[in-house]
Amino acid sequence: GQNIDQPTEMTATEGAIVQINCTYQTSGFNGLFWYQQHAGEAPTFLSYNVLDGLEEKGRFSSFLSRSKGYSYLLLKELQMKDSASYLCAVRVLLTGANNLFFGTGTRLTVIP
Amino acid sequence: EAGVTQFPSHSVIEKGQTVTLRCDPISGHDNLYWYRRVMGKEIKFLLHFVKESKQDESGMPNNRFLAERTGGTYSTLKVQPAELEDSGVYFCASSQGTNNEQFFGPGTRLTVL
Numbered sequence: 001g002q003n004i005d006q007p008t009e010m011t012a013t014e015g016a017i018v019q020i021n022c023t024y025q026t027s028g029f030n031g032l033f034w035y036q037q038h039a040g041e042a043p044t045f046l047s048y049n050v051l052d053g054l055e056e057k058g059r060f061s062s063f064l065s066r067s068k069g070y071s072y073l074l075l076k077e078l079q080m081k082d083s084a085s086y087l088c089a090v091r092v093l094l095t096g097a098n099n100l101f102f103g104t105g106t107r108l109t110v111i112p
Numbered sequence: 113e114a115g116v117t118q119f120p121s122h123s124v125i126e127k128g129q130t131v132t133l134r135c136d137p138i139s140g141h142d143n144l145y146w147y148r149r150v151m152g153k154e155i156k157f158l159l160h161f162v163k164e165s166k167q168d169e170s171g172m173p174n175n176r177f178l179a180e181r182t183g184g185t186y187s188t189l190k191v192q193p194a195e196l197e198d199s200g201v202y203f204c205a206s207s208q209g210t211n212n213e214q215f216f217g218p219g220t221r222l223t224v225l
Contacts, residue, residue, distance in 0.1 A: 042115070042215075043155075098211060104152075105154070
């Protein structure tokens with residue numbers, strides 16, 4: 001089976017940096033995605049890693065270590081609007097399909 | 113460009129009734145996925161269409177769930193008869209290729225009483 005773990009909740013201060021960790025145990029790993037989801041809205045794509053290393057996109061960066069089954073999402077210069085759930089999802093290649101397996105999400109609260 | 117849309121946004125039905133959810137993917141996206149999130153749990157994969165064909169339906173919980181994508185455009189997910197444990201948020205996503213990012217719709221919140 002697939003197992004993806006991430007913290008349930010985190011709180012950080014406006015303007016600060018926060019790191020949200022995700023560990024996974026999967027077979028057929030074919031990439032890791034981070035999505036942001038505001039309450040009642042669609043999950044929106046933030047980043048994608050398939051090779052080891054850091055991918056930077058503005059205030060958001062994501063890191064992957066395939067050997068350790070570990071990823072993190074780094075958010076810099078936090079803004080109040082960054083309060084949301086952050087979903088770690090692993091794409092698994094099974095019998096020709098590419099399905100996403102999600103963690104339960106990390107609810108981030110940004111405080112003034 | 114319009115994103116993935118889902119209808120209805122909310123549905124409240126009684127146990128034993130039938131409900132049909134609809135998903136309109138982004139135009140030109142051959143891949144369409146259904147996911148479900150029940151209270152307190154993670155989003156879980158249900159099935160994957162490539163055009164009108166079911167590529168993978170390994171996540172469908174049981175035969176009370178029927179998904180179709182006639183013509184390879186929009187898709188419907190019918191639950192018949194609905195049970196209490198079917199309550200949750202049903203998400204649809206689409207992608208251009210199987211290796212591309214998936215774009216999600218806002219979800220349909222289904223409540224079975």
